[in-house]
Amino acid sequence: MEHERETSVQRKWLEQYPLGVPADIELGEYGSIADFLTRTAAAYPARTALCYADVELDYAAMAELSEAFATYLQVIERLPSGSRVALMMPNVPQYSLALFGVLRAGMVVVNLNPHYTEREVRFHLEDSGATILVAWEGAQAVARAAASELHCRLILATPDEIAKLPSLRSAARRVDEDAQLARAEAQTSFVAALEAGRHRSRPQPPLAPDAIAFLQYTGGTTGNPKAAVLTHRNVIANVLQLSTWLRPVLDGADVCVVTVLPMYHIMALTGNCVLSVARGWKNVLIPDPRDLSTFVEQWRKHRFSFFVGVNTLFNALMDFEPFGKLDFAGLAYTCGAGAAVQPAVGEKWHKLTGCALSGGYGLTEASPTVCMTPVGVTGREQTVGVPVSSTEVRLLDDEGHDVKSGVPGEIVVKGPQVMRGYWNRPQETQSSFTSDGFLRTGDIAVMDAQGYVTIVDRKKDLVLVSGFNVYPNEIEKVVASHPGVSECACIGVQDAKTGEALKVFVVARDSRLTADALQAWCRENLTNYKVPRQFEFREALPKSTVGKILRRALR
Template sequence: ALPLYHIFSLTANCLTFMSLGGHNLLITNPRDMKGFVKELGKYRFTAMTGVNTLFNGLLNTPGFESLDFSRLKLTLGGGMAVQKAVAERWHKVTGKPLLEAYGLTETSPAVCINPLNLERYNGTVGLPVPSTEVKFIDDTGRELALGEVGELCVRGPQVMKGYWQRPEETAKVLDGDGWLRTGDMAMMDEKGFVRLVDRKKDMILVSGFNVYPNEIEDVLAMHPGVLEVAAIGVPDENSGEVVKVFIVRKDPNLTEEDIMRYSRENLTGYKRPKHIEFRDELPKSNVGKILRKELRKEELAKRS
């Protein structure tokens, strides 16, 4: 259900699955969830790749829970953070874990992947793939210790040589020792598993405190009345920025007060949304990734 020109689908489905002799089923219009589920009903599929919004959409489409999952061996999420609420429900419905991996076009694309025999979602993107080094740095370039959050840097044979005919852009992300700055904030635990925090450019600065949209979204997605959610920072005279969330309702009766109450129960004060906007849908890329940058553009346009 991902276009084959996307690096995730190109590598996982088109190359890896084909090399293993797999029969690839391409869903040309995954936004037609009813048609998607109908098509899945014709096959006893063994593996599926996608993004969080795709899995969430399937779980909320009538008939999906009645499909035959008896041969499903692998569900792999990438492209955006897999939310705990989605992963847990996926496991409950299919009986199989939703595993996460991580990579970029600039790394061809693999950086990390979870062990395929993992029994449950663990909130990490897994272990670095063979021959791959990772480190985490602060804004000064200082390497951080285990458990500290910093920008994830990658070095290995899969890292690009540079952007085609764009030496200045290449120099911004690739140093002389072959380390690629990914722009993703992350940390490594004591077992070597990498946990993504968020995109560095998406970080919200509230009164000097770092707030990561993924954390806000992960918490609010656990509310039973929420279908989809996106969080961004918007300007504020007192604290510099505050959190604003955009929500697509699952429950049509969901109110701002419901979200505020849930936030008070589950989020620290400075992480709680100060603005809530309900929408029928959220802007997404061609692979289904929610586009926070489009929401930020809209907010800036309102204030200009």
């Protein structure tokens, strides 16, 4: 339905919506995220769902293979509904198949970065209580060590098995596919799990919209990440919000999505992985965003229509000569995510491709989208757009009062896409919401008279490295664990390549300690984008009267 043009003070932005975009979305049509795949596979079984290099899977195959994995989890592993299954893979077909298999089985997806160190994997597995880890072969040493210590079942996905996936659904069942043999192995391959689950029946657990779908980790103020509890309803809502928003420019059977941001990250998880299934789009998977040659090759082959990227990627592509020679006629929508796209980059992109680079705002706790630029609008590049359907946004001062148009305030948000809370962290959950149920984002913005939102500051300590959230407490905890460190403090500094980079100020316990030694220590304990690029040694660090290190004095 079309939205009403009469707006309240709280939703003045509705006047900016394109015709056909509703003020509110209807959630009752879908009971679970799995319904997206079930319905699309039934309606368009032969339509291409996933592309990886030269391998393609249609929606019928995607539905059948994810069903086989669901059966494996329920029948072979005998896991009950609500069990947590960790996925630790780049953008490969096995990720999407495993994700929908977990959700169809009534279980919970725990997304992990395949570049995590053993320490990081161990923390996430232990914190989430995951009993199975599906990991990419390239991360098997780290995955095996962490999973073994926590008695977590390891399933390896490999590059070699990708070519087998299209033919697996029609292959006859092998005689040696035995459940007991599968369970007896110390680890199994993803294809072996599919084979063990094929041609078996499984109980059909009730899939309630309020059940947990994802434990999606984000930065924590206590030095460790915390998991946002996202329900099926949360993600369904955000998918429908995005779907209605983009329908004016992305509709029909020939829409082709390129997924270059990692699907374990909330933006590509909702906006690429699940949205493309809900709409029946073709999703081309790029596992390594740094491989620009492969990106250009796939663009020539598929003529992408929808592209979500980050500032550093847009810059890198435009500096890559072969990219400028592509045909951009089919590109209908480009969106910048993760961090603000620099105006000069947006202008250059528009000039090169003929497609405006739209902005948006979101966070993991909101599944993630809160605001987007209306389709077709230009001249608003400095903003992140307006709140999407069924979303209320307010800006509050330090006393919790609404601010006037043009006055900075903290963004608070309410909508069906907002998380239930943080996993096993009741105090942090309570402090994250206002008394009337609005999520506190900690981000400072202004809203103009038309409802357009402009970010003027970020969470005080958050550092955005190539679009990834990094919290200083986690970095400080690792650096401080080095025996040669007495005290340390981490901040973000401007960086031409990554937007921001991490700088650590160190008071050394050992005068022989070097920056190289600390960086090597960090590489052993942190994934690459979290490794500080700069270290500065000092005799002392600034502190408050109660002894708290003052990061603001170091900026």
